[in-house]
Amino acid sequence: MNTSGAYVAGIEAGGTKFVCAVGSGPDDIRAETRFPTTRPEETIGQALAFFREQVERYGPPAAIGIAAFGPLDPNPVSPTFGTITSTPKPGWRDADLAGPLRAAFGAPVAFDTDVNGAALGEWRWGAAQGLDNFVYLTIGTGVGGGGMVNGRLMHGLVHPEMGHIPLPHDRVADPYPGRCPFHGDCLEGMAAGPAVGERWGRPAYELPPDHPAWDLEAHYLALALQGLICTLSPERIILGGGVMEQPQLMPMVRQKVQSYLNGYVQSPAILERIDSYIVPPALGNRAGVLGAFALAHQAI
Structure with a gap:
């Protein structure tokens, strides 16, 4: 041995x-x-x-x-x-x-x-090194969120369930009801990979980059990030998961976050350096x- x-x-x-x-x-x-x-x-x-x-x-x-x-x-x-x-x-x-x-x-x-595990890995070796407050969100088969507050992984009653936060839902613009078995049109119910595929009748990875699915996806993700920024004030947001492997999606999310915040959060990280504020995981x-x-x- x-x-x-x-x-x-x-x-x-x-x-x-x-x-x-x-x-x-x-x-x-x-x-x-x-x-x-x-x-x-x-x-x-x-x-x-x-x-x-x-x-x-x-x-x-x-x-x-x-x-x-x-x-x-x-x-x-x-x-x-x-x-x-x-x-x-x-x-x-x-x-x-x-x-x-x-x-x-x-x-x-x-x-x-x-997600808390991935957040800890990014803090130790990746895109969150040196930070005490950040959020890691993964968008794939489901949507999950975790991260740190004051240098400690987020826990409380149990653990964060950021994928199940409610979102504004314009049912005229998007009549899709959502697929979460618990909440219907929560973030996971509207933006996870299976929801994208079910809404458009094709797997998400088969949709071309200019498909309207991606503008809608960016919209829901940006709404969620707007809420997390105003609630937790993270120093950085890391977006991982299979859905985020679409190269056109990250820039769309960043632009919409800036638009939806509308100048309210007066931080250079958002106003001037959004590309290094909302980032992919360094550990891939x-x-x-x-x-x-x-x-x-x-x-x-």
């Missing part, structure tokens, strides 16, 4: 796929695997099998970080810590993610939302699993 060099284990537990890795940071990812999110028993079993192989190679991990889809319970003193809670994903309600990992490897386990599509690493480092 090779025990050279301390390492951590990380899981990006997404609603469609799990990414498991071991290492210590962006320049030290020693092994990685990914597989579809199926039933909890099968999916968690695959993660356990992968980490057992790594223990044979590297020895036990110093800690395990899990950045998961939610809603979930991130409170370490709660009896349901480490579980998925009121998710609409079939079979996953009340599924325990942290317990089996802790039992198998005896290491400290950190557990938080995938590795933000999730590196966020799990960052959570594990916090647990040590």
Whole structure:
């Protein structure tokens, strides 16, 4: 057994796929695997099998970080810590993610939302370095938000659910009712990738750059950012997720944010440097699993 060099284990537990890795940071990812999110028993079993192989190679991990889809319970003193809670994903309600990992490897386990994890990764290694207050929003299969206030990840009753904030909805201009099973036309219900595809009858990634879908998407995202800026006053906003991979979308969002704020927030970051205020994640599509690493480092 090779025990050279301390390492951590990380899981990006997404609603469609799990990414498991071991290492210590962006320049030290020693092994990685990914597989579809199926039933909890099968999916968690695959993660356990992968980490057992790594223990044979590297020895036990110093800690395990899990950045998961939610809603979930991130409170370490709660009896349901480490579980998925009121998710609409079939079979996953009340599924325990942290317990089996802790039992198998005896290491400290950190557990938080995938977006808070990605935010922590960006703070440690990426686009939020040096900041105490920022927001990370991911727009993909769902919409989630997290970040830091005064240097601490956002928590309270549970965790932020920025994807479920209500938005102004002009039903004449956009009669689409929204697809959130809980709230209909909340931000996720109107702007997540599946909502875009359902509204226009084609997957979002198939829509051309000049399609009217993107102006509407930018509109909803800018409305959400306007509210978050006025509520939390973040020093930077990071926009990730598959929908934001459309290159034409980021400039449209920035322009609409400036327009909707209408000069009210008198900060050069918004008035003069919007391109460096609303930014993509520096860690790219590795933000999730590196966020799990960052959570594990916090647990040590």
